[in-house]
Amino acid sequence: MSALKLKKGLSKHSAYDLKDPNAEVIESHTLAVIVDNEAGVLARVIGLFSGRGYNIESLTVAEVDHQGHLSRITVVTRGTPSVIEQIKAQLGRIVPVHEVHDLTVEGPSVERELALFKVTGQGDKRIEALRLAEIFRANVVDSTLESFVFEMTGTPQKIDAFAELMRPLGLVEVARTGVAALSRGGA
Amino acid sequence: MTKSMTGAKMVVEALRDQGVEVVFGYPGGAVLPIYDEIFQQNEIRHILVRHEQAAVHAAEGYARSTGKPGVVLVTSGPGATNAVTGLTDALLDSIPIVVLTGQVPTFMIGTDGFQEADTVGITRPCTKHNWLVKETDRLAETLHQAFHVATTGRPGPVLIDIPKDVQFATGDYTDPRKTKTEHYQPQVKGDIEVITRLVEAMEIAERPVFYTGGGVINSGDAATQLLRELVEATGFPVTSTLMGLGAYPASGKSWLGMLGMHGLYEANLAMHGCDLMINLGARFDDRITGRIADFSPNSLKAHVDIDPSSINKVVHVELPIVGDVAHVLEDMLRVWKSRGRKVNKEGLAKWWKQIEEWKKVDCLSFDQSGKTIKPQHALARLEALTKGHDRYITTEVGQHQMWAAQYLNFEDPNRWMTSGGLGTMGYGFPASIGVQMAHPDALVINVAGEASWLMNMQEMGTAVQFRLPVKQFILNNERLGMVRQWQELLHGERYSHSWSEALPDFVKLAEAFGAKGIQCSDPADLDDAIMEMINYDGPVIFDCLVEKHENCFPMIPSGAPHNEMLLGDASTQDAIGAKGAVLV
Numbered sequence: 085m086s087a088l089k090l091k092k093g094l095s096k097h098s099a100y101d102l103k104d105p106n107a108e109v110i111e112s113h114t115l116a117v118i119v120d121n122e123a124g125v126l127a128r129v130i131g132l133f134s135g136r137g138y139n140i141e142s143l144t145v146a147e148v149d150h151q152g153h154l155s156r157i158t159v160v161t162r163g164t165p166s167v168i169e170q171i172k173a174q175l176g177r178i179v180p181v182h183e184v185h186d187l188t189v190e191g192p193s194v195e196r197e198l199a200l201f202k203v204t205g206q207g208d209k210r211i212e213a214l215r216l217a218e219i220f221r222a223n224v225v226d227s228t229l230e231s232f233v234f235e236m237t238g239t240p241q242k243i244d245a246f247a248e249l250m251r252p253l254g255l256v257e258v259a260r261t262g263v264a265a266l267s268r269g270g271a
Numbered sequence: 272m273t274k275s276m277t278g279a280k281m282v283v284e285a286l287r288d289q290g291v292e293v294v295f296g297y298p299g300g301a302v303l304p305i306y307d308e309i310f311q312q313n314e315i316r317h318i319l320v321r322h323e324q325a326a327v328h329a330a331e332g333y334a335r336s337t338g339k340p341g342v343v344l345v346t347s348g349p350g351a352t353n354a355v356t357g358l359t360d361a362l363l364d365s366i367p368i369v370v371l372t373g374q375v376p377t378f379m380i381g382t383d384g385f386q387e388a389d390t391v392g393i394t395r396p397c398t399k400h401n402w403l404v405k406e407t408d409r410l411a412e413t414l415h416q417a418f419h420v421a422t423t424g425r426p427g428p429v430l431i432d433i434p435k436d437v438q439f440a441t442g443d444y445t446d447p448r449k450t451k452t453e454h455y456q457p458q459v460k461g462d463i464e465v466i467t468r469l470v471e472a473m474e475i476a477e478r479p480v481f482y483t484g485g486g487v488i489n490s491g492d493a494a495t496q497l498l499r500e501l502v503e504a505t506g507f508p509v510t511s512t513l514m515g516l517g518a519y520p521a522s523g524k525s526w527l528g529m530l531g532m533h534g535l536y537e538a539n540l541a542m543h544g545c546d547l548m549i550n551l552g553a554r555f556d557d558r559i560t561g562r563i564a565d566f567s568p569n570s571l572k573a574h575v576d577i578d579p580s581s582i583n584k585v586v587h588v589e590l591p592i593v594g595d596v597a598h599v600l601e602d603m604l605r606v607w608k609s610r611g612r613k614v615n616k617e618g619l620a621k622w623w624k625q626i627e628e629w630k631k632v633d634c635l636s637f638d639q640s641g642k643t644i645k646p647q648h649a650l651a652r653l654e655a656l657t658k659g660h661d662r663y664i665t666t667e668v669g670q671h672q673m674w675a676a677q678y679l680n681f682e683d684p685n686r687w688m689t690s691g692g693l694g695t696m697g698y699g700f701p702a703s704i705g706v707q708m709a710h711p712d713a714l715v716i717n718v719a720g721e722a723s724w725l726m727n728m729q730e731m732g733t734a735v736q737f738r739l740p741v742k743q744f745i746l747n748n749e750r751l752g753m754v755r756q757w758q759e760l761l762h763g764e765r766y767s768h769s770w771s772e773a774l775p776d777f778v779k780l781a782e783a784f785g786a787k788g789i790q791c792s793d794p795a796d797l798d799d800a801i802m803e804m805i806n807y808d809g810p811v812i813f814d815c816l817v818e819k820h821e822n823c824f825p826m827i828p829s830g831a832p833h834n835e836m837l838l839g840d841a842s843t844q845d846a847i848g849a850k851g852a853v854l855v
Contacts, residue, residue: 086475087468087471087472087474087475088472088475088476088546088547088571089571120454123403124391124392124395124403127392127395128395131395131396135396166583166587169583170580170583170584173579173580173582173584174580176579176580177425177578177579177580178400179399179400179420179455180400182454
């Protein structure tokens with residue numbers, strides 16, 4: 085085997101270990117970015133995505149370590165494998181960024197999103213909405229004689245499915261937090 | 272023991288602690304307290320430029336010719352926005368620059384105050400990092416961190432925005448040694464396993480080539496020394512990007528010349544035909560690669576870069592090595608030596624024979640027989656007459672820049688300052704001022720086109736005031752030469768707005784500023800005129816009237832691969848297809 089002909093698995097950064105860079109497969113990846121909680125850090129991350137033409141599907145930010153002044157940004161993005169690699173590398177070189185984790189490839193992870201749904205209606209539709217909410221384990225957090233506000237946590241797919249079912253039953257407004265995600269297990 | 276002082280004094284104190292000797296700047300309302308402190312000391316020299324953009328380019332010239340960070344001090348609002356071009360230029364060429372901007376007082380931020388601009392917002396995408404300091408107690412630490420970030424890892428420009436009340440208020444000064452910098456420590460050692468794979472490939476490669484870039488120079492003198500040692504020991508050919516010229520000496524026997532869009536025939540064909548490409552601190556810029564799909568189709572590629580985001584960004588490589596060029600070269604040499612210093616001698620001999628064939632094309636030949644000075648001839652004479660001097664070259668952007676890269680030879684790093692990534696017209700003159708500040712006794716020449724030069728001509732005032740004997744060598748074709756060339760090749764010879772109709776008399780212009788002006792239009796007078804320029808003790812504007820319609824060759828048309836180079840006017844008919852025409 086000639087040293088000029090290399091095989092897969094050579095090193096973790098080798099192009100041979102990337103998926104076909106020319107493949108036009110668009111993948112969705114969930115990235116967890118640990119950053120210093122300082123002024124402008126979110127603008128840096130968002131500016132990177134807009135400046136280089138990357139997509140943001142969902143974004144959540146909050147301080148997670150008050151003493152260490154660290155925030156966690158969870159961003160769901162889409163792109164070809166090489167674009168995803170590039171996004172991670174670009175995020176990694178922002179000075180206040182400490183860590184970048186690709187939860188989609190780093191093993192199993194859990195993703196959750198919180199959503200609020202306002203559903204208005206009367207009669208059968210109202211009863212049906214309440215019944216479906218029970219099936220989906222959504223809570224009623226506000227109620228009037230003509231409306232409910234349901235609260236639900238779950239995967240984005242579950243929230244999409246619930247919204248779809250509520251639409252003919254009088255769904256008038258949805259608020260979603262975007263995805264928060266953690267890797268499974270002790271690691 | 273903590274020292275207590277005003278924010279303005281802290282700035283001067285921190286600059287002194289960072290070893291800063293020169294600051295390029297322009298005062299204004301929001302930085303008056305800092306200027307007051309500068310007035311009361313003698314250690315740090317302040318160079319008053321005539322425009323803030325020039326301050327940043329001068330700092331870039333200073334930084335690139337010394338390897339030390341360049342420092343800029345400007346006021347809020349327009350002072351800061353004028354610095355944006357320079358910051359972007361430094362970002363694209365990885366030049367360490369620290370820019371200090373004044374800001375309206377903290378209690379006025381957001382009120383659209385006089386000379387208020389969202390400086391950190393505006394400069395966020397054009398700095399490596401930036402800070403708005405709202406407390407005097409944090410100022411010194413931030414200044415030290417700024418120097419650390421600018422000079423560590425891949426160098427780049429940083430900016431610190433300092434509101435005026437923070438400059439007036441008193442706070443505790445933090446010593447540079449007590450400043451936290453652990454968080455930002457990019458990896459410098461390459462993966463030894465991949466380096467070993469690379470060495471294995473080097474041992475058997477039949478057609479290897481070193482492709483070096485600005486990263487070798489940014490890495491420092493050790494990288495240059497190790498590169499030279501490795502090239503001499505292996506006998507591999509070496510080519511370089513525009514930014515990397517001088518890392519390997521132009522007189523070296525393995526030197527192929529610059530590669531890329533206006534690179535040498537032999538360099539580009541070696542890149543196209545190699546079986547092992549070793550990229551050291553270059554970034555596969557589009558000026559280098561041409562059409563990506565046909566870029567060096569049959570080679571194994573290794574890429575050494577300190578910035579992980581450079582790897583696999585444009586060209587996918589089999590052997591990626593994240594690390595500092597000097598560290599990686601050291602490991603390469605060590606591993607290669609310990610394995611018995613093997614190279615494929617037979618293959619290399621054939622490869623060099625092929626390269627010699629390509630060299631015979633003599634792609635830089637030109638015909639200086641007429642009565643008009645050819646720009647290539649002017650540079651060839653400049654090269655010949657300045658060869659023995661302690662010489663630094665800066666350039667503006669355009670045809671003259673490419674000719675300078677082709678016809679001037681660089682034996683050492685840090686001698687060649689040009690705007691590569693951003694292509695900033697107006698860069699060269701202020702950069703020459705920065706270089707001359709750092710090297711007062713050296714011969715500093717800005718090779719310019721008349722159009723680029725006019726973009727920052729106000730700096731004649733700076734050159735004269737500070738007695739900086741910079742030589743402005745203007746190749747005057749009364750055209751925006753490179754624009755004109757593209758219009759000829761791509762737009763049916765419709766020369767839309769690419770000529771200058773009302774150029775100044777450069778000799779009178781020089782005299783108006785109190786400098787010397789020389790004009791030359793006859794090839795027979797050229798040598799004497801150049802010698803007059805070199806021997807004059809003071810700034811000179813040299814107006815060299817050259818052939819107006821000369822094109823810059825070789826040229827890889829945009830969208831074409833390396834082996835489809837245009838070598839002269841005869842080969843340009845319909846050379847650029849519709850797909851290439853949309854590229855810049």
